[in-house]
Amino acid sequence: MAPTLQTNESLMARRVDALPRGVGNAHPVFAKKALNSEIWDVEGKRYIDFCAGIAVVNTGHCHPKVIAAVQSQLEQFTHTCFQVVAYEGYISLAERLNRLAPGSAPKKTFFMNTGAEAVENAVKVARAFTGRPGVIAFNGAFHGRTLLTLALTGKVAPYKTGFGPFPGDVFHAPYPSEAHGISVDDAIAGIEKIFKNDIEASRVAAFIVEPVQGEGGYIPASAEFLQRLRALSEQYGILLISDEIQSGVARTGKFFAIEYSGVVPDIITMAKGLGGGTPISAIVGRADVMDSAIPGGLGGTYGGNPLACAAAHAVLDIVEEEKLCQRSTAIGERIRAFFTELSKTLSFIGDVRGLGAMSAVEFSTGGDKNRPAPDIANALKAKALKQGLILLNCGVNGNVLRLMTPLTISDQVLDEGLAIIGNILNELARIGKA
Ligand SMILES: Cc1ncc(COP(=O)(O)O)c(C=O)c1O
Numbered sequence: 001m002a003p004t005l006q007t008n009e010s011l012m013a014r015r016v017d018a019l020p021r022g023v024g025n026a027h028p029v030f031a032k033k034a035l036n037s038e039i040w041d042v043e044g045k046r047y048i049d050f051c052a053g054i055a056v057v058n059t060g061h062c063h064p065k066v067i068a069a070v071q072s073q074l075e076q077f078t079h080t081c082f083q084v085v086a087y088e089g090y091i092s093l094a095e096r097l098n099r100l101a102p103g104s105a106p107k108k109t110f111f112m113n114t115g116a117e118a119v120e121n122a123v124k125v126a127r128a129f130t131g132r133p134g135v136i137a138f139n140g141a142f143h144g145r146t147l148l149t150l151a152l153t154g155k156v157a158p159y160k161t162g163f164g165p166f167p168g169d170v171f172h173a174p175y176p177s178e179a180h181g182i183s184v185d186d187a188i189a190g191i192e193k194i195f196k197n198d199i200e201a202s203r204v205a206a207f208i209v210e211p212v213q214g215e216g217g218y219i220p221a222s223a224e225f226l227q228r229l230r231a232l233s234e235q236y237g238i239l240l241i242s243d244e245i246q247s248g249v250a251r252t253g254k255f256f257a258i259e260y261s262g263v264v265p266d267i268i269t270m271a272k273g274l275g276g277g278t279p280i281s282a283i284v285g286r287a288d289v290m291d292s293a294i295p296g297g298l299g300g301t302y303g304g305n306p307l308a309c310a311a312a313h314a315v316l317d318i319v320e321e322e323k324l325c326q327r328s329t330a331i332g333e334r335i336r337a338f339f340t341e342l343s344k345t346l347s348f349i350g351d352v353r354g355l356g357a358m359s360a361v362e363f364s365t366g367g368d369k370n371r372p373a374p375d376i377a378n379a380l381k382a383k384a385l386k387q388g389l390i391l392l393n394c395g396v397n398g399n400v401l402r403l404m405t406p407l408t409i410s411d412q413v414l415d416e417g418l419a420i421i422g423n424i425l426n427e428l429a430r431i432g433k434a
Contacts (some may be wrong), residue, residue, distance in 0.1 A: 006030070006042045024158070026392055027385055031129050034061035037409035039390065048417040052406045053360070055214075055246050058273035058315070058324065060408035064315045066276040073310035080306070083299045089309040094282075096316055101284045102256050108290035109305030111282050114272035115245035116144025118281035119208070122267045123148060126206035126239045131290035134196060134204035136159065136238075138175035138187075140216030140288045141394050143208065143243060143264075148395075152208060155216065171198050177219045179351045179362065184225045185418035191232060199211035201236035206267075211257035214246035218353065218360030218402045219326035226261035228255055239266040240291065244381055245281070249273030250319045253356025258356065276315040300326060309394035324407040328356040331406070331414065335359045335403050338418045346429050348376050350406055360402045362395065372397035389420045 012032045032042045037060060039047045082090050098107035112118050123135055129159060133153065145159060151166035153159050173190035174182050175410065195201045205227055213219040234241045244263040247257035251273055258265055266289050271281035336352050339361045343349035348366035363376035374426040377393040380401060382390045394402045405414060
């Protein structure tokens with residue numbers, strides 16, 4: 001029988017029939033192949049990828065070294081369950097991450113599959129170490145879609161809608177954002193208020209913070225804020241968890257974004273960029289903290305799967321060999337310079353910000369940050385897709401364009417994508433969207 005021709009439309013119809021609507025859909029496009037910073041759909045149309053699978057393929061789609069590492073592992077074994085029959089690749093990957101994590105204290109690492117799992121386990125370890133229940137997260141945070149990580153997430157729709165009740169003893173403080181008039185003092189005062197109104201500091205196990213808030217709008221935390229958070233955590237014996245699931249693995253120009261502040265957290269969570277497109281997450285932390293869970297308390301059937309460990313080793317090699325931290329910084333500077341120039345003539349560009357290649361543009365009516373303009377972000381996203389560019393927005397109001405190119409993107413493809421965005425934004429200004 002001849003294979004039926006697949007089109008985006010026919011696949012979308014099957015998707016609607018076969019999948020629950022809760023599985024969101026940013027673009028009505030189905031991938032056929034991808035290479036570095038480009039994707040081709042089932043109809044043969046080419047797209048420049050400014051999403052990288054939500055900041056996952058930092059090393060580009062199908063990097064030959066990642067493919068070779070996975071293929072070589074495939075020919076040896078695909079799964080034993082590390083807790084049943086162990087393998088060296090898991091241990092050496094942990095050793096590498098222990099060396100990469102900031103701070104001079106000995107570190108330990110273990111692996112899971114998703115970001116949410118890493119966050120769950122970071123909280124488990126923090127509770128086991130401190131013997132305390134409470135966790136303080138921040139407004140606008142995103143930490144995952146499992147029930148505990150939803151409790152930690154600081155945005156209701158669409159993530160939390162209809163899914164409560166959530167686990168207790170989780171509280172939210174303001175996340176500082178200069179662009180939105182929330183100062184470091186406001187954020188620290190918010191934490192002090194939680195200690196007064198909700199839970200005594202002596203019952204709090206951990207603060208969990210994104211050093212660059214991701215889904216919340218690509219908002220970098222200042223060094224001052226992270227240092228004051230660290231000081232508070234030391235004052236009260238509260239652990240500091242840096243959630244680097246989106247900001248880690250060279251995305252911001254350092255291997256971990258927290259390094260910019262000089263702060264040494266007790267635990268770092270990571271995922272996304274680590275596996276080069278294979279599912280793997282990790283937590284790395286102070287050895288004494290990480291050893292607080294009893295044997296058997298941590299792990300899972302698939303965590304640190306041998307194929308994903310092999311891919312992650314290749315990713316760490318590529319980050320080093322191709323100097324992806326420096327490249328991330330250069331990409332970010334190029335992106336921000338482009339939008340800063342555009343903002344001189346386009347009043348709806350309210351803010352241009354970011355750290356390395358974790359950069360973003362916020363749209364607001366007349367540049368007034370109190371009047372978010374998600375319609376600009378949505379129109380841009382839809383028009384860009386038609387012109388062969390994949391974009392994604394974020395932010396509590398959905399009015400932030402976040403740029404997440406692979407760090408291996410060439411200047412030529414980067415400029416091609418930026419030119420598409422520039423043309424569309426100018427067109428939106430002309431037709432009066434400003
Ligand atoms: C900072 C942060 N934490 C946690 C998560 C959850 O990761 P996952 O979707 O792999 O569960 C994400 C995902 O976007 C994230 O950006």
